[in-house]
Amino acid sequence: MSYEAKLKELGYTLEPLELNAGRLMHAVRTGNLVYTSGQVSRFGGKEVIGKVGADVTVEQGYEGATLSALCCLQAVKSLVGSLDNVVKVVKVLGMVNVAPGFNNTPGVIHGASDLFINVFGEAGRHARSAVGMQIPSDYSVEVEVIFEVK
Numbered sequence: 278m279s280y281e282a283k284l285k286e287l288g289y290t291l292e293p294l295e296l297n298a299g300r301l302m303h304a305v306r307t308g309n310l311v312y313t314s315g316q317v318s319r320f321g322g323k324e325v326i327g328k329v330g331a332d333v334t335v336e337q338g339y340e341g342a343t344l345s346a347l348c349c350l351q352a353v354k355s356l357v358g359s360l361d362n363v364v365k366v367v368k369v370l371g372m373v374n375v376a377p378g379f380n381n382t383p384g385v386i387h388g389a390s391d392l393f394i395n396v397f398g399e400a401g402r403h404a405r406s407a408v409g410m411q412i413p414s415d416y417s418v419e420v421e422v423i424f425e426v427k
Contacts, residue, residue, distance in 0.1 A: 330379025342388030
């Protein structure tokens, strides 16, 4: 099954994205690598806002990481034409807007990792960091990804 079909089977549709966001690009390609800019927890009319561990549960943060990962997929698809051009998810940087004392950032960023593994199978297994910090506009999660492409 193609990656595009797998994503659709999971219930997600990616709309084309204008990659030029003014001062930055949502994704850039160099050679066979695509780097996405950080994508916040907002996709398809849903968003997750607030500090995980205070305003937002781990489960809600997990959903936010999934939304962020979908935005990354939207950016890479817009740049390379199809998710079927993805060879490998190489590296994920997951950033979590944490309340003081919250330390389960991996539990949140599993939302992004699980999506990539569900879509790409073994090619979705990746190196990853999951860190806590302040996220712009108080979004709960921000994710950036490096993809290898054809």
